Amino acid sequence: MESGTMLSGQLKTSCKCYLFTPPNRCQYTGRVLRPDEGSLDHVLPRSRGGKNAWENLVWAGKDVNARKGNRLPHEAGLKLLNVPRAPKELPASATIRNAHRIPEWKLFVRE
Numbered sequence: 001m002e003s004g005t006m007l008s009g010q011l012k013t014s015c016k017c018y019l020f021t022p023p024n025r026c027q028y029t030g031r032v033l034r035p036d037e038g039s040l041d042h043v044l045p046r047s048r049g050g051k052n053a054w055e056n057l058v059w060a061g062k063d064v065n066a067r068k069g070n071r072l073p074h075e076a077g078l079k080l081l082n083v084p085r086a087p088k089e090l091p092a093s094a095t096i097r098n099a100h101r102i103p104e105w106k107l108f109v110r111e
Helices: 015-019 062-068
Strands: 038-042 057-061
Touching: 038 062, 057 062
Parallel strands: none
Antiparallel strands: 038 057
16 A cells, blocks of 8 residues: 555554554554565455555554465454554644754744
């Protein structure tokens, strides 16, 4: 799937989004992954009609994803730890930080 794909007018999908929801963990094993150890997995494989939708995508270890292949999780002996869902949309201001600790900014942004 192309990074930044728009899903039905919702938030864009991105590998980076999945790294942090929940924090970079394989959604089948719970193992904490480095960014190069994980990949997006289609819970319902695309070869079986699965869509590129937040509700069908999870972050999984590359080894787990390869083992799962084009099967459903239960067919591969896997169980999802969390139900996949779209992240809540945040205002852009939620990502602004006061990294330089400018006193006048304290009322408006987090440090």
